[in-house]
Amino acid sequence: MSDNLPCFLLAASAGMFYGLSAVLCKRGLELGAGTVRSMVYSNVVMSSFFLPYPLLSNETIHLSEVSTGAGLGFIFFLGQFFCFLALKKGDASLITPIMGAKPVFVALFLILHGLSQNEINQETWAATGLSALAIGLLCWPPKRTSISILGLILGLLTAASFGLLDSLVPYFTFQSDPLNVLFFIFGSVGLYSLALIPWAEGDFRSYRPQGDPWMWSSAVFMGIQAILMSLAIGLYQLPTEANVFYACRGMWAVLLVAWIGRKIGLKEGKSPKSLIVRRAIGSAILLFGVWMIAN
Numbered sequence: 593m594s595d596n597l598p599c600f601l602l603a604a605s606a607g608m609f610y611g612l613s614a615v616l617c618k619r620g621l622e623l624g625a626g627t628v629r630s631m632v633y634s635n636v637v638m639s640s641f642f643l644p645y646p647l648l649s650n651e652t653i654h655l656s657e658v659s660t661g662a663g664l665g666f667i668f669f670l671g672q673f674f675c676f677l678a679l680k681k682g683d684a685s686l687i688t689p690i691m692g693a694k695p696v697f698v699a700l701f702l703i704l705h706g707l708s709q710n711e712i713n714q715e716t717w718a719a720t721g722l723s724a725l726a727i728g729l730l731c732w733p734p735k736r737t738s739i740s741i742l743g744l745i746l747g748l749l750t751a752a753s754f755g756l757l758d759s760l761v762p763y764f765t766f767q768s769d770p771l772n773v774l775f776f777i778f779g780s781v782g783l784y785s786l787a788l789i790p791w792a793e794g795d796f797r798s799y800r801p802q803g804d805p806w807m808w809s810s811a812v813f814m815g816i817q818a819i820l821m822s823l824a825i826g827l828y829q830l831p832t833e834a835n836v837f838y839a840c841r842g843m844w845a846v847l848l849v850a851w852i853g854r855k856i857g858l859k860e861g862k863s864p865k866s867l868i869v870r871r872a873i874g875s876a877i878l879l880f881g882v883w884m885i886a887n
Contacts, residue, residue, distance in 0.1 A: 599828040603837035606820035611844025613813035614687070616806050618679050619858050625803030626793035630810070631676040632785045635669070637811040638818050639782030645775035657768050661776020664757060664764065668777060669784040671753030674746050682743025690747035691842065693723045693878065695835035697755025702832065705759060722881030729874030758831045761822075770826040778818065836883050842875040 620630060646653065678687045696719060765773050789796050824834040849858065850868045 596828065596830060596833065599824045599830055599834055600837045602820045602824035603834040604840055606817040606824065607838045607841035608844050609813045609817035609820065610838075610841040611848055613810045613817060614679060614841070614845050615848045615852070615856075615858065616810035616813065617676075619856055620803045620806030620810060621680055622857075622859060623803035623806060624800055625807040626800075627676050627680045628788050629792040629794075629796055630807045631672060632788050632792065632796075633807060634676075634811040634814050635672060635785035636782045637808075638815040639778050641815040641819050642775050642778040642822075645771040649769050649771040651769035651772060653772050654768065657772045658776050660764050660768065661773050662780045664760060664773075665777045665780030666784060667753060667757045667760075669781050671750050671757065672781070672785075674750040674753060678743050678746035678750055680743075681746060682740040687743060687747040687750075687845075690744065691751045691754070693748070694751040694755045694758070695832055695839060696723055696881075697752050698758050698835050699832050701756050701759035705763075719881040719884040722884070723878055726874045726878035726881060729870055729877065755835075758825055758835060761825050762829050762831050765826040766829065774822045774826050778822070836879075839879050842878060843872070846872045846875050 617630060617634070621627060675687075675691070761773075761777070821834070821838060824838075825831055828834065846868060850865075850872075852858075
């Protein structure tokens with residue numbers, strides 16, 4: 593445990609920053625920052641956080657690292673695209689905990705790719721069942737209200753996309769220099785995002801005083817969490833275990849919505865307390881379920 597403690601601390605801290613970023617992003621979207629526009633700016637800011645990585649590496653850059661990074665970056669780009677659409681369609685305190693199912697996908701993809709010698713054991717199936725129960729608690733609507741089924745589906749697609757990425761990153765970073773591979777992964781994400789500018793809502797460059805401060809704040813925290821999680825996944829060969837700790841982002845999202853939701857004017861901050869409590873319970877069950885996979 594002590595040898596892996598830095599990995600777990602990095603992942604847990606990343607989860608906290610992700611939860612904060614999701615809440616701020618949701619508020620920015622409510623105030624008109626624009627879904628596509630927010631994604632482009634967020635990914636460009638996040639990519640800029642990785643610019644020093646090649647300078648920190650002692651290895652020369654190889655063509656294989658460029659192609660590998662570009663391929664993995666596209667998977668991340670798809671995950672981000674699903675994530676922003678999910679936050680647009682559903683509550684942050686609903687979507688973010690659902691993404692906590694990512695460790696289940698990581699474990700399954702590791703087995704499907706043949707990167708793990710472990711079979712799908714009883715603990716994995718039990719954790720999957722608990723995840724399904726938790727998602728049911730998270731998604732069951734209160735009286736006279738409804739949930740976004742599309743938001744739910746997009747949240748699961750986000751978890752699956754990032755789960756696929758995290759199952760592949762340790763393998764390729766172990767084959768090459770981790771810092772170079774991570775640089776090309778996130779650098780390519782920024783480049784892919786620029787292709788979405790023609791589809792941005794309204795004038796892409798114009799400043800929007802209501803939504804943009806939230807959007808930029810969210811982008812900074814998204815970049816911080818990406819740095820922390822990339823180090824946890826890329827430098828340690830513990831993708832499933834790291835994601836167990838990263839899954840605390842769901843708990844942070846629920847707590848932050850309950851704590852500051854009303855203060856910042858977030859619409860879901862006006863949700864009944866019983867709904868927030870139930871989502872907190874669902875998040876805890878989900879976290880326990882994915883924890884089982886690592887033990």
